[in-house]
Amino acid sequence: MKYLFLTYLSVFTLLSVHAQKEKMPYQNETLPINERVEDLLPRMSLEEKVAQMRIFHANIGVKSDEKGRLELSDRVIEKLKLGIAGIKNPGEHISPLAAAKLNNELQKYIIKSNRWGIPALFVTESYNGVDAEGCTKFGRPITSAASFNPELVHRVWDVVGKEARLRGMHMCHSPEADIVRDPRFGRMSEAFGEDTYLTTQMVVNAIKGVQGDYEGLGNGTHIGAVAKHFAGYGQVLGGSNFAAIEISPRTLIDEVYPPFEAAVKEARTLGIMASHGDLNGVASHGNPELLTGVLRDQWSFDGYVVSDSNDIARLYYFMKVAESPEAAALMGLVAGIDIDLYAEDSYAYLPEMVKKDPSIEKMIDRSVKRVLRTKMILGLFDNPYIDIKKVEKEVRSKASLALAQEADLESIILLKNEGNTLPLQKSNQKIALMGPLLNEDTKAAFESVAGKSTTFIADKGFELTDQNKGVPNLLHTDEATIEKMVGLAKESDVTILFLGGDEFTSKEAFFNNALGDRATIDPVGAQDELLMKVKALGKPVIVVLKHRRTLSINTISKEADAILDGWDLSELGDSSLAKIIFGEVSPSGKSPVTIPRSIGQMPFHYSMKEINFKKGYLFIENGPIYPFGHGLSYGKFEYDNITLSNKTITPTSEITVSATLTNTGKMKAKEVVQMYLKDEIGSVTRPDKELKGFQKIELSPGESKTVSFTITPKMLEFTGVTMEKILEAGDYTVMIGTSSKDGITTKFRLEK
Known part of the structure; x- marks a missing residue:
């Protein structure tokens, strides 16, 4: 060559x-x-x-x-x-x-x-910060969702936008605005969780941050966002990438579309990427009702739409909804896709197609205008180059690394803390750090936090897979390895086990020669066995979870004395975990997903229709292991005195709901106060409850604060029998609490 x-x-x-x-x-x-x-x-x-x-x-x-x-x-x-x-x-x-x-x-x-x-x-792209060498590695989107702190997410993505622009980037095919509710799906951690409202808040702030509140685009300091995958991609059947997507029209409108609509109307995203899949039988890349009718006619989107990898061409050879590659190209163009990503057998055919049908050029002109407009918004015609002098000073700066750790500390979830096992004291003790998710520098990170009085021994023990990037295989762990680890735990006062999954047990299942989805969600390999044998020693066992999909942690939940859930943290993740384990900071993360006991319970998001919760299953405890929004603290928070400014709301008025939050514990801590609404009677079956607001509040020991939320008519809208958005008179319950399960309630009425 x-x-x-x-x-x-x-x-x-x-x-x-x-x-x-x-x-x-x-x-x-x-x-x-x-x-x-x-x-x-x-x-x-x-x-x-x-x-x-x-x-x-x-x-x-x-x-x-x-x-x-x-x-x-x-x-x-x-x-x-x-x-x-x-x-x-x-x-x-x-x-x-x-x-x-x-x-x-x-x-x-x-x-x-x-x-x-x-x-x-x-x-x-951006999943752990800019996906490129030498940039600040932040936690993954679902990790940051656990912070329940949109302002923090805005600051993280502001850094992502700056670091990307400084290395010469202009757009990122991120963030994901998909709702992810099936943990079999290998790409779960790329999105912000199961809830529509939480995802919307995170997506809006991610886009505003990465785009520099839009002003950073033309100033040359930030990059444009491409919200993806429009629409429904996170809910492929069976959790299997490239499988069909079947979502009711009402669910699409009320639950799946809102993050994308807010990305367009509120965050002003420069781009939208279409979904790999179909949507109720219509391939998304050939769906004009979706990409033009909803996106442009209803929401007035004026940016560009880009295909996902090779997906216009796949309308022909994979989706089989087009008779030829040329027909696939025309289908994508008519649907409203402006840019063809990677394919050599799709839009490459357009010049020849125009010779046969000159009317096609009008659609080409439409798309090219959108692309040129984007480049001009970014200032590329006027200032296309990077100021080299700024790069080394501003990429992966001390401030950015500090922000990465701040985000970690607000995202780590304390799932369980039996008998106040945590925090540990920085005293003369020996701690074993073990498990397949242990990193090479974990021991050093813990030593830097705990000081010299605590002794650490570290042993990864075993790998979960052979780490094949295409189709990884599980590895067998022999008894000798387990017994060696148990021996180290026996010599220690406390054992911290690093369990869960990694980038090989949960990943994108690319189109060719790759798998990344799972049929079960139990922890793989000998992890439960290791925990059981260490627990049998009768000494405290703390489990640190690292993972990229929700896991059915039945044994871990039962046997561990304390569980910290970190999902996939930043490059300073182990240091952040140590700071929380040794009590420098109280954990304040909340679970952005419902944690099921079995994959057989799926779908199992907290906001399902109330009728879905009527029955449980034989031979399994009812309900989740941990509910959506769950997360403990080293503080102790009590909720009381819930009040409404008015017991009645109308289509043109708003009301305020308030509650008193008190930290009755002994440590300064943050609590995510969550507000849920429930429509008691509707003309269509309604969700059991829906998150409609949250605030992260920090209180010192003994301190109280009145926390208030505004309830608006917009929050009460839903898609009715005639598929139009409606407000219905009737009774509503509002809950303010610490999770989707635990809180205090009162009622109000909508009158028309």
Whole structure:
């Protein structure tokens, strides 16, 4: 393969020639964006337009040589002659500084290589911060959801936006606005949990943060968000990636759509990604009712819609709803998809298709306008390059690392604390740190927090899988390994077991040669056996859970003296866990999911219809292990004195509900005060209850505070028999409490 090497001199020469050209209206940054777009579009050839509707991955030939110079494959050189909508992940495996330099060179080349100097979008993703080398690693989205702190999420994603822009990125295919309710699904941790309201608050703040409250886009400090996967993707049948999605129209409107609607209307997301799947039999990538009717006609979305990986082409060869690749391309275009991600057998056919049917070009123009508009909003026509001097100073800064730990400390959930096992004292004792989720630096992190008076011994013991990235296999753990670990626990005063799952037991099941979903949700391998044998020693056992999907932790819940649930924390996660274990900070996380006893209970989210809770199952205890919103504290919180400003609400009025929260414990702590509403009688069957508000409150020992929530008519709306949003007169119960199960209640009435 031949490669092109660009020198700084050649780039400078090319840019000098380009600069001598007279500016055209679309290059005039003082003109309104729409005028600039309307000036540029008619100048472009059909082939140039279609190029602005395609994104390719940098792994087909964008890299730097041993001296850091841009190196392009012949394939990439050919693609860039006409320009391109964007490139996914250029420079993802090199340092932020090296990536910034590479992406500046790449952008210069792209601008010069196409006739109109149209820059490209460089695109990343964000699951643990920017998914690229050398950036701050934050906890995963579902971890941050456990914080129940939207302002904190905003600050985290603000850093994500800044760090991504500094390495030369412009958009991220994140956050996920999906509702995840099936823990068999391997991508569960990429979203914000099972609840519509919680997910909406987190998604809105993630988008506002990563986009710099929108102002950061044009200022060149932040990147654009692409909320995904529209719609229903988190609820594939059987939890199996690429399976069908069947969600009732009422549930779609009332529970699945709201995070996306808020992403568009409130957070002003620049992009939306369509769902891999179908929706009640209609492939999402070929669904004009969804991508145009709902998204644009109802919600007035004016950004671009991007396909998921190769999914327009898959309308033909996978979904089998199109007769040919060309028919699939037309179906995606008609539905409203503006950018084709990766495929060589979809929108690539559009120029030839226009020759046969010229009317198609109007839809192409529509999509290209959206892409060009996005690039202008981001300021790429006017300031397409990164200030290299800022990169090393501002990426992965001390402040960002401190924020990562702050987010950890607010997200860790204390599920159980029998006999006040936690916090541990920093005293003369020997503690065993063991289990398959133990990291190499866990012992050092604990030693730095506990000090010299506490002795630690550490032994990972065994791996859960062979760590095959495609289809991992479970490993057998022999008895000798277990007995060795039990021996270490016997020598110790306390044992902390690091259990759960990792990136190999819960992951994305890519289209080809990969599995990531599970048929059961019990902890894999010898984890329960290890716990039982250590517990039999009669010494305190603390379990730290690390995982990326909800697990049915029956044995852990029964046998452990204390359980801390960390999901997937930041790069400082072990230090954060140690700070909580030794009482430097009280845990304040709340579970963003219902924790079931068995996969057989699914679906099992707390907000199911009331009638779903009528029956339990034979031979299993009724209810979840832990309810949605559950999380204990080192403080002790009591709720009382719930009052309403008025016992009646109307379609044009609001009422306030208040309760007194008191910390009767001995430690300063934070509590997430949750408000749930229940419609007692409805014209359609209604949820058992729905979260409609929460506040995180910090109280010192003995301190009390009145916590108030405003109840609005909007909170009481639902989709009625005629599939229209309605308000119905009747009685409602409001609960304020510590979880979806425990709280104090009062009633009010809606009168019309």
